[in-house]
Amino acid sequence: MAAGPATQEDTRTRLLATALRLFTEHGVEGTSLQMIADALGVTKAAVYYHFKTKDEIVEAVAEPGLRELGQVIDEASRLRRRGARIDHLLTGFVDTVVRHRALVALFSSDPGIARALARTWTSPEENFSVRILGILVGEESDLNRMVAAHVAVAGIALAGGSPQFAGVDDDTLREQLLDVGRRLLGRPRRVS
Amino acid sequence: MAAGPATQEDTRTRLLATALRLFTEHGVEGTSLQMIADALGVTKAAVYYHFKTKDEIVEAVAEPGLRELGQVIDEASRLRRRGARIDHLLTGFVDTVVRHRALVALFSSDPGIARALARTWTSPEENFSVRILGILVGEESDLNRMVAAHVAVAGIALAGGSPQFAGVDDDTLREQLLDVGRRLLGRPRRVS
Numbered sequence: 001m002a003a004g005p006a007t008q009e010d011t012r013t014r015l016l017a018t019a020l021r022l023f024t025e026h027g028v029e030g031t032s033l034q035m036i037a038d039a040l041g042v043t044k045a046a047v048y049y050h051f052k053t054k055d056e057i058v059e060a061v062a063e064p065g066l067r068e069l070g071q072v073i074d075e076a077s078r079l080r081r082r083g084a085r086i087d088h089l090l091t092g093f094v095d096t097v098v099r100h101r102a103l104v105a106l107f108s109s110d111p112g113i114a115r116a117l118a119r120t121w122t123s124p125e126e127n128f129s130v131r132i133l134g135i136l137v138g139e140e141s142d143l144n145r146m147v148a149a150h151v152a153v154a155g156i157a158l159a160g161g162s163p164q165f166a167g168v169d170d171d172t173l174r175e176q177l178l179d180v181g182r183r184l185l186g187r188p189r190r191v192s
Numbered sequence: 193m194a195a196g197p198a199t200q201e202d203t204r205t206r207l208l209a210t211a212l213r214l215f216t217e218h219g220v221e222g223t224s225l226q227m228i229a230d231a232l233g234v235t236k237a238a239v240y241y242h243f244k245t246k247d248e249i250v251e252a253v254a255e256p257g258l259r260e261l262g263q264v265i266d267e268a269s270r271l272r273r274r275g276a277r278i279d280h281l282l283t284g285f286v287d288t289v290v291r292h293r294a295l296v297a298l299f300s301s302d303p304g305i306a307r308a309l310a311r312t313w314t315s316p317e318e319n320f321s322v323r324i325l326g327i328l329v330g331e332e333s334d335l336n337r338m339v340a341a342h343v344a345v346a347g348i349a350l351a352g353g354s355p356q357f358a359g360v361d362d363d364t365l366r367e368q369l370l371d372v373g374r375r376l377l378g379r380p381r382r383v384s
Contacts, residue, residue, distance in 0.1 A: 027303070111302065111303075133356075143368055144371065147351055150350070150351040150354060150356065150357075151348060151369075154351060155343030155345075155350070158342070158346035158347070158350070159342040173339075176335055183375060183376065184376065
């Protein structure tokens with residue numbers, strides 16, 4: 001194995017995976033830098049080399065999922081037809097949830113992660129859900145659509161992150177969640 | 193106003209309403225008996241007259257909602273036809289969620305309430321969700337039904353407790369959540 005930068009990158013990746021596992025087990029607030037160092041079998045100084053605070057680790061753990069979701073929302077907003085906006089958002093949202101199941105589960109069960117992120121992101125969850133619901137519901141404030149969209153978004157996130165479906169492979173789970181979402185949002189069951 | 197037992201009962205009711213409000217604002221773990229006493233304008237001794245520990249208060253706050261949900265599940269289990277079981281459970285679940293919106297919101301956002309209840313209830317949420325999903329999905333382990341039922345239960349609970357619908361009256365919200373649930377579970381839109 002090569003030494004130098006590649007190994008540092010490898011340590012960072014392992015550190016983030018270990019942190020996510022510990023956050024899931026003990027909550028963000030119940031996890032210390034020392035616990036992360038112990039689980040990795042390194043010194044606390046080695047953790048400090050990569051991150052100065054626990055909040056920085058939380059940000060780095062959450063960043064890929066939040067960035068992907070932000071991109072999906074931006075792309076969907078730029079589409080002209082309403083149906084296309086909804087389809088793009090729903091597909092991208094389901095993709096992101098399935099790809100980042102462990103992170104999604106953490107967001108659904110531990111308010112500590114939102115608190116840790118609040119310092120740098122202005123409540124990303126809040127912002128994202130307002131923008132997502134805006135695209136799914138559209139201009140009219142139709143209560144039926146609003147309730148259906150809310151159930152779809154919250155339900156897909158919770159079901160996608162649930163241990164009940166941990167054994168289901170990504171493609172299958174994606175297909176099932178998409179099907180449920182399309183039904184709720186009144187979209188054709190298969191987009192051609 | 194009459195003094196004596198009626199007033200004690202009144203204090204208990206006010207105490208539970210105040211506790212639920214403080215739990216919602218500060219989390220269960222961030223709320224102390226002293227804070228509850230201060231908010232009520234009584235001494236800590238007056239709180240101790242009704243409850244010895246914060247966990248006892250949490251139990252009393254959660255009890256009406258959990259008891260109602262338990263009854264609905266028991267009633268549904270006793271019905272013979274599968275469609276009738278699903279309809280009864282769905283209607284009763286939506287009723288309970290709408291009637292106890294603030295409690296449902298607390299369960300969705302604060303793991304502290306489940307931790308506080310774990311002492312006396314063996315994880316009521318877990319048990320209830322296993323029994324609810326069992327009734328909604330039935331014997332066959334059809335993944336499509338399982339995902340739809342999971343999205344329905346989680347989505348109805350989160351949407352029902354969401355501040356977004358705080359201004360919607362009980363009857364209207366109940367009707368909308370039922371409609372969404374029936375669509376997801378493949379039940380007729382109106383039960384005659």
